[in-house]
Amino acid sequence: MNQAATPPVGPPVGPPVGPPIRPAIERMTGFDAGFLYMETPAVHMHTLKIALLEADDALTFDTFVSGMLARLKRLPPLRRRVVEVPFGINHPVWVTQPRIDVAHHIRRHRIGGDGSMRELEKLIGIIASTPLHRDRPLWELHYCEGLEGGRVAVVGKMHHALADGAAANALLANVTDVRTAAPPEPVQEEFATTDRLPSRLNLVRHAWADAAAQVLTLPELLRRTLRGIIGVVRARRAGASSPVPVLHAPRVSFNGALTPLRSFATVTLPLAELKRIRSQHDGATLNDVVLGTTSGALRRWMADHDERPSSSLLAGVPVSTDERDAVPRLGGNQVSNLFTTLATDIEDPVARLRKISETTTHAKEIHSRLGASILVDWSQFAPPRPFAAAARAYSRLRAASWHPAAFSAIVSNVPGPREPATVGGARLADLFSVGPLVDGIGLNVTVWSYVEKMNFSLLACPDLLPDVHVLASYFPDALAELDLVRPAPGAAPEQRNIS
Template sequence: MQRLTGMDASFLYMETPTMPMHVSGLYIYDPRSAPRSYGFDEIRAEVERRLHLLPPYRRRLVEVPFQLHHPLWIEDPDFDLDYHLRRAALPSPGGHRELAELAADIHSRPMDRTRPLWDMHIVEGLEDGMMAVIARTHHAAIDGASGVDITVNLLDIEPEPAPVPPPEQPWKPDRIPSDAELVAYALQSLSRQPVSAAKAVRRSIETAFAIRRRNREPDVNPPPAPFAAPRTSINRAITPHRSFGMAEIPLEDVKAVRKALGGTVNDVILAVCAGALRRWFDDRGEVLERPLVAMCPISIRTEDQRGALGNQVSSMLTSLATDIDDPVERLKVIQDGTKHAKEQAGAIGAEAMTQWAELAAPAVAARAARLYSRTRMASRHRPIFNVTISNVPGPAFPLYMAGAQLQAWYPMGPINDGGGLNMTVMSYLGTIHFGLVACPDVVPEVQALADHLHTSLEELVKAAEVASTV
C-alpha cells in the first residue's frame, strides 16, 4: 500500500468528463521478423510473464473517504489481465488514416478507476501485414520517462524473446483497507502538513524574490509569463472528442540543423513545430496577435531516481517566435528563450512545485476542475499557454515484442481546457515520431498540421546547408 504523491494525484484531480488524463502510445510492429507465429496470444503471453517488471499494471486506486487526502495504490486483489488486453481490427484499407481514427477514439475514452489504470489494444488488419498496439496508462502512474522504462521492460533487444528473471518475491495482493483505516492513515499524514505548508510558503517567497532579481538583470530576457499567450482559435474549452495526427522526420536531419545553426535538438524540434503552426494558422487565415507560447514539460529525475515510477516533472513556458518570418532567426530566438526558461525553472526548483502539490486539498481541487470545465471558463480568458510540446528521448536500438520488430512509436499526450493541442515527440531508432493529439471541435485537420512538420524541417535543413558552406 502506497500513497500517491501530490504531483501524481494532481492528474486525478484535473480529470473531467472532457479531459481524461492518461498517456498513450501507438506502436507498429512487423510480424515478419518474429521467429514464430505472432498475434494476440503471443503478446498476451509476453505481458503475463513480465508483469512483475511492470508494477503499475497490478495496482489500483483506493480513494480516502471524504477525499481527506491523496488516494492510495494497492496491489489489486481482483486483478484480471484479460480485462486489460483487448482485440481490435482496422477497416479496409488499414492505412494511417484508419489507424489514427482508431487511436484517437481509444485515447478519448476515460479509464475505470476501480481497475488498474492501464489497457492495451492489439490491432490487426493493418496494410502490409503490420500489427499495432495502442497502450494507455494513466498519468497518475507514469510520466514520459517512466513510460519509456515500462515500454522497454515489455520488449526485447533481439527477435528471440530473452529469459525473464523471476521476481524477488512472489506477488501478493493487498487487502482493501477499511474506511476507518483509510481515515486514520490520512489523519496521521495530514498532521504533518502544517510544517510542510510553512516550508512551502518560505520557499515560494524566496523563489519569487530570486526570480524578480534575475529578470531585472540587463542581459536577461525573461520567458513568457502565464496568461501572456495570444488568444487563438485552438485555446478554448474542449469537448470529449479527440483526433490524432502522425509524422516522422529523420533524427539525422535535426542533428545536422543543430550542428550548423546551434542550440539543442529540443530547440530544433520546437522550431520545426513553430514553422508548422505558422503554416497551419496561415492556411486558416488566422492572424496571431503575438508569438505563440509553448508549455514544455521538463524531467527533474536525478540519477538516483532513474527507473522510479510516478511523475518527476516540472515545466517551462517558452516563446515559439511565430512572429518571425526567417526560420533561422526564429530558431535563434527559440534558443535564447529556452535557455532563459530553463534557468528560471531551475531557480524555481522542483521542490517548490512538489511541496505545493502535496498540500492540495483533493475534494477542493477535483471540484474546482469540474466547475472550470462545466462552465467552459477556458473560452472566457486569455490562455495560460497555447500548445503543449513534449520531447521524450527513446532508445536508439531496435526493440521487439514477441519477436516482431517495433517499426514506429507514436506518443499521445493529454490535452486540457484552453489548450486543445498536444504535440509530443518520441525518438526511436534514428527517427523522430510526432504524435499530435487534438480536440477536433477546436483544432480541425490535425493531420494537415502534422504534414506541415516536413516542410518546416526542410526550410531549416536548407538553411543549415547554406550555413555549412559559408
C-alpha cells in the same frame, strides 16, 4: 480492527532486506493525484504509447496476451488501482492487487479501410476519446490487427497519474528485448500485493496521520519558495526573460473549452537531419529545433485558416525533475513545466529559431532559480475535493473559452530507445507517444525518438482543431525551412548555397 486484513497505508517500517519491497497500499503524491483531480468528462488525463510490430507468424493475439501476463511481475504499477479516502481528507491511495481482469485491460481491434497509417490514426483517436475506469488499474492495451504490411499496432493507454514519460520508458524496457551483446538488466521494483481493500476507518486514520506529517514540512517549503521567488526576480533583473502564462498568450482557435473527442496524427523525421540542422545554429539544442519545427508548421496552419495572432504562440514544455543519474522509475511523476515562445510572429525561420533558443535558455534559468520541485511539493497541499470540484465546474461551464489560454500548445520531447528492440520476438518497427490535453489547450505535440527516428505524435480536440493530419503534414517542410544549406533557387542540384 484486524490490521492483517487491512494493511496500513504508508512506507514499510525497518530497514529493507534484499530487494526493496514497496507496500501493497501506498499514499499517492499530491502531484500524481492532481492528474485525477483535473480529469472531467471532457478532459482525459491518460497518455498513449503506440508500438508498431513487424509481421511475425508466432505473434498472435493469444500469444501477445500470454506474453504480457508472463511479464506482469516486471510491471507492478499495472496492478495498482486508486482508492479514494472518505470525505477527501487526503490524497487517494494506490492498492496493488495480485490479479487483473484480462478482458477489461487487453482488447482486440481490426483496423478498417485499407489498413493504412491514417486508418490506424483514426482508430487511435477513438481509443483516446474515452476515459479510463477508476475502479480498475488505470491502463488498457489495444491490440490492432490489419495494418498494411501485415504489421500489428499495440496502443497502450495509461493514466498520467500512474507514470510520466521517464517512468513509461522504464516500463517499456521491461517489455522489450534490446538486441545488444550485453543488454542492461531491466529495471524492476518489488511490490507487496493484497486481495483486500483497506477499510474506511483505516483509510481515514492513516490519512490524518499522513496529513499531520506533511504539515511539518510546510515551514521549509515556504522558505524554499521565498528563496526561489527572490532568485527569479534577480534573474529577470539581470536580463533573463520568458513569457508569462495567460498574460502573454494570444487567442487562437485551438485554445478553448475541450469536448471529449480526440484526433490523432503522426509524422516521422530523421534524427540525423534534426541533428545536422541543429549543428548549423550556434547555441541551439535538439529541443530548440523541435520547437522551431512545430512553430513553422503552426505558422502555415494558421495562414491556411486566416489566423494572425498579434503576438507569438507560447509552448508549455514538460521537463523532468529526476536527478541526472537517478535510478529509473517504474511509476509516478517527477516533472515540471517551463514556458517559452514559439516565435510564430517572426517570419524569418532562422531568426525564429534564434529567438526560441534565447527565450528557452532564459526560461530554463528562471525555472532553475524557482526550483524544479516547487510545483510538486506544493501540490501535496492541494485539497482533493475542492480541487476536483473546481475542475469539473470549470469544464462544465466551458470557462476555458472565456479567457486567453495559459499557453497555446503542449510541446514535449522524450528520448526513447536508441537500439532496435523486439516484443515477444516480433521486431519493434516504430514507437510513438503522446500526452493528454488540458482544458483550454487543444493541441499536444509529443516527440519520442526511436533508434534513428524522431516520431512526432499530435493529439488534438477536433472541435477546436479539425484537421490535425493536415498540420502534421507541414512538419517536414517546417524542418527544411531551418536548414541553412539548401539548393539556391534555380541552381543545379549539385550546387549548394549557404545563407
